[in-house]
Amino acid sequence: MTRQSPKNHFYHLTEEDKGARSMWYAIEEWRPIVGSDYIPFAETGGGDPFLLDMSETPQSVNICLHNENMDIYEVSPSFEAFIDSLAIDPNYH
Secondary structure, eight states: OOBOOOOOEEOBOOSSOOSTTBHHHHHHHHHHHHOTTEEEEEEOTTSOEEEEETTSSSOOEEEEETTTTTEEEEEESSHHHHHHHOOOOTTBO
């Protein structure tokens, strides 16, 4: 049996499109919750946003878990390390 996973995605950034998958929409939606030091740039299939912490250099990547009282956890020390850690799930089709 093939496992089906929810789709994770990066937000897109254009001037014209402010739809639900745009970075502009995500910033407006999440800023009141996570504050102005964080910029959402992607989300899990469950809707938890990945955030760049703009108060640090380099900017760490964090996740805000909405099922855990909106707690924020660091997942990577930098965006570069986060990208380098991404992998394709061989069981996803």
